[in-house]
Amino acid sequence: LIACQDRHTIENDLPSWNNNENSQRLFQFISDVSSKNNKLYVAPKDRIAVFDNDGTLWSEQPAYFQLFFAMDRVRALAETSPELKAKWLEQQPYKAVLENDMKALAASGEKGLIELVMASHTGNDSATSDEYADIVTQWVKTAKHPSTGKAYTHMVFQPMLELLTLLREKDFKVYIVSGGGVDFIRPWAEQVYGVEPENVIGSSVKLEYEYRNGNPVILRRPKLNFINDKAGKPIAIHQHIGKRPILAFGNSDGDLQMLQWTDANKLPHLSAYIHHTDAEREWAYDQDSHIGQLKQGLAQAAKQNWLVVDMKKDWRNIYPDGQSQ
Amino acid sequence: LIACQDRHTIENDLPSWNNNENSQRLFQFISDVSSKNNKLYVAPKDRIAVFDNDGTLWSEQPAYFQLFFAMDRVRALAETSPELKAKWLEQQPYKAVLENDMKALAASGEKGLIELVMASHTGNDSATSDEYADIVTQWVKTAKHPSTGKAYTHMVFQPMLELLTLLREKDFKVYIVSGGGVDFIRPWAEQVYGVEPENVIGSSVKLEYEYRNGNPVILRRPKLNFINDKAGKPIAIHQHIGKRPILAFGNSDGDLQMLQWTDANKLPHLSAYIHHTDAEREWAYDQDSHIGQLKQGLAQAAKQNWLVVDMKKDWRNIYPDGQSQ
Ligand SMILES: [Ca+2]
Ligand SMILES: [Ca+2]
Structure with missing residues (x-):
């Protein structure tokens, strides 16, 4: 009892x-x-x-933690391609992120922030759902909050x-x-x-299903769903x-x-x-x-x-x- | 053991x-x-x-059982309004349903069937999610399959x-x-x-949220989601x-x-x-x-x-x- x-x-x-x-x-x-x-x-x-x-x-x-993720992701993507980096250094909101200019980033407004998050989510072209999950998992393990550490x-x-x-x-x-x-x-x-x-x-973003040589994947597209x-x-x-x-x-x-x-x-x-x-x-x-x-x-x-x-x-x-x- | x-x-x-x-x-x-x-x-x-x-x-x-539901629903809605019934008797795929003309219904194609299902789902204008659930529950209790009974x-x-x-x-x-x-x-x-x-x-169909005099409802709209x-x-x-x-x-x-x-x-x-x-x-x-x-x-x-x-x-x-x- x-x-x-x-x-x-x-x-x-x-x-x-x-x-x-x-x-x-x-x-x-x-x-x-x-x-x-x-x-x-x-x-x-x-x-x-x-x-x-x-x-x-x-x-x-x-700022929303997902925005910090998006910024870290844009920085990481820029390092993988000199062309992409050069392009982004001419283009807001990417320029603001690469130059760590929070004021310019804020000025890009909701439209700029959404663009940033889309780009970070899907990669330069598009990421599979599995790739994206790995990227997030890796980020969560290593990233630190800017003021609390x-x-x-x-x-x-x-x-x-x-x-x-x-x-x-x-x-x-x-x-x-x-x-x-x-x-x-x-x-x-x-x-x-x-x-x-x-x-x-x-x-969520728009997803597409693709049967790649017998290996099905779900692709994340840079478009809001x-x-x-x-x-x-x-x-x-x-x-x-x-x-x-x-x-x-x-x-x-x-x-x-x-x-x-x-x-x-x-x-x-x-x-x-x-x-x-x-x-x-x-x-x-x-x-x-x-x-x-x-x-x-x-x-x-x-x-x-x-x-x-x-x-x-x-x-x-x-x-x-x-x-x- | x-x-x-x-x-x-x-x-x-x-x-x-x-x-x-x-x-x-x-x-x-x-x-x-x-x-x-x-x-x-x-x-x-x-x-x-x-x-x-x-x-x-x-x-x-x-036919898909949901199509039988849609047909029963169109018939029931037609009985609630002589104007609606008169209108539908001039318009496919509703005419086919009201006249029980399965051949004409099939001829209306996928577009016709989807229109029928949309109309049946949302009512003449639109139904709340609660109202729709009640309609389905009532139908399931009473409807009979045309060939097995x-x-x-x-x-x-x-x-x-x-x-x-x-x-x-x-x-x-x-x-x-x-x-x-x-x-x-x-x-x-x-x-x-x-x-x-x-x-x-x-x-699913598109849904809308409405705060009706302090009573929130979710409305079903006749549009595919x-x-x-x-x-x-x-x-x-x-x-x-x-x-x-x-x-x-x-x-x-x-x-x-x-x-x-x-x-x-x-x-x-x-x-x-x-x-x-x-x-x-x-x-x-x-x-x-x-x-x-x-x-x-x-x-x-x-x-x-x-x-x-x-x-x-x-x-x-x-x-x-x-x-x-
Ligand atoms: Ca919140
Ligand atoms: Ca099936």
């Missing part, structure tokens, strides 16, 4: 969360929906939890790792629903977050999962529609924002940020009583190594 | 399969990849099995149901990868096949699952690329075709069929030693009720 007791507590399962009103509300929700005799019980098959990635599961400042995968949020583990122990199906590229996240999501490739939903942001998030959740989530975490206005969609689930549910409030240990930003802007989302969260996690007040640790940025 | 023994046998687990070379090969493959000490062992996370639907998990003659979901293949069950017991992740509409299959796939909505991959056929199948498998399958079943040339993609997995794998050879109990067709054409596929299967299931020789039963068509 003792062995069957539920030994889950905030202290045991969420040690990096301060025991306060917010963590209690979150913990109680998880406990309620997974307790057979509770009136809020939800069957395991419907325990769908969705998480934004940038700014929700790992940091996103001073940490590996990017060491800049994931320890409190969220604990939450993901608790959810899986409670038979939730945990999905990442990110504006980042699905094939950029998949190669390391399982090792870092415990989230398998099939549970990663993200933005789907942008998994804003209204794209509930649409992708419907296309991919076909059910509404009962738990959703985001950190920006780009997650608002995903949180609304979750909030309209007829089953018990919880929509939650991570609010970046800790300028000392991480970064503090919301309505005026150039990345992860959070304005409408905070207003709706207040109106509908969504959970708003205050990083500074609610989190005992930020990163897995216990050190801040 | 006795309780831990593997009691699986063809007779116990696949009673609707004759015990012969084909069923032994299939059974052995499943046993090998799921036995820890076997040199062909594959970890559960990589035990991905994909199944075409029409002609592989249920019948598809004399059976409910369509009673025309699923009993040997395949047994196979799906065995695979799940062996910790495979079972996916449907169908040219049919993903939202047409999901409402009944769990009850009929034990396949949950998130494991159904299919063709993705056709999950031929080269689309491995692409969709990559987008959705992000891993190559180790087991794939199809029945037509539309599955060839999915079977090639599976056949190139570095892990132990098996690609398989269902060959419709039983004109008495089901239908017999392959290279000259207007539906489920199987020509290139048979050639490649022979060349690469894929499993080719012969319905007439290999299956003891066809449908769950033990009765044939």
Whole structure:
């Protein structure tokens, strides 16, 4: 009988969360929906939890980490071909990257950034899905964040790792629903977050299938297929999962529609924002940020009583190594 | 110790399969990849099995069952509005449907059929995802196949149901990868096949998200988003699952690329075709069929030693009720 007791507590399962009103509300929700005799019980098959990635599961400042990947990739590609390097030194946004000119890069706008990411993703011509996964895996192993010097995968949020583990122990199906590229996240999501490739939903490029001398490959083309942001998030959740989530975490206005969609689930549910409030240990930003802007989302969260996690007040640790940025 | 023994046998687990070379090969493959000490062992996370639907998990003659749904839907919609009915009686392919003129319907070609399916899927204007699921659920409960008189979901293949069950017991992740509409299959796939909505991959229409007075909905638009056929199948498998399958079943040339993609997995794998050879109990067709054409596929299967299931020789039963068509 003792062995069957539920030994889950905030202290045991969420040690990096301060025991306060917010963590209690979150913990109680998880406990309620997974307790057979509770009136809020939800069957395991419907325990769908969705998480934004940038700014929700790992940091996103001073730029999305995938942009740093794209820049490193452009630099590496330039070194493989003097012609390409000469061409890129005449052409934005590549020139800005090769000259490490962040101001010029920012000036290239969203169009420039997307071009950069496309080029980095598909290579000079195009990469197979297997080649691309290897490139990402290699980058994740070696690249370091420009201001913290940490590996990017060491800049994931320890409190969220604990939450993901608790959810899986409670038979939730945990999905990442990110504006980042699905094939950029998949190669390391399982090792870092415990989230398998099939549970990663993200933005994507156009793919082509080719049967090369009996060896089929999938080729990545430098053309956007789907942008998994804003209204794209509930649409992708419907296309991919076909059910509404009962738990959703985001950190920006780009997650608002995903949180609304979750909030309209007829089953018990919880929509939650991570609010970046800790300028000392991480970064503090919301309505005026150039990345992860959070304005409408905070207003709706207040109106509908969504959970708003205050990083500074609610989190005992930020990163897995216990050190801040 | 006795309780831990593997009691699986063809007779116990696949009673609707004759015990012969084909069923032994299939059974052995499943046993090998799921036995820890076997040199062909594959970890559960990589035990991905994909199944075409029409002609592989249920019948598809004399027309795809989703086309019968579309026709029933057009008839039902016409009854809701005299104006619409008058309009459709002047316009193909609707006229053909309302007049039950299968010859004129066939003459409208693929373009006509797609238009019909779009109209039926989205309603006269557009349906929300919830409304559409209700319409499909209601149809599946009441509609009958024109020649067998059976409910369509009673025309699923009993040997395949047994196979799906065995695979799940062996910790495979079972996916449907169908040219049919993903939202047409999901409402009944769990009850009929034990396949949950998130494991159904299919063709899709464009979706839009709308926040209607605080109540978010997803609207289905009468425009194709993705056709999950031929080269689309491995692409969709990559987008959705992000891993190559180790087991794939199809029945037509539309599955060839999915079977090639599976056949190139570095892990132990098996690609398989269902060959419709039983004109008495089901239908017999392959290279000259207007539906489920199987020509290139048979050639490649022979060349690469894929499993080719012969319905007439290999299956003891066809449908769950033990009765044939
Ligand atoms: Ca974010
Ligand atoms: Ca088929």
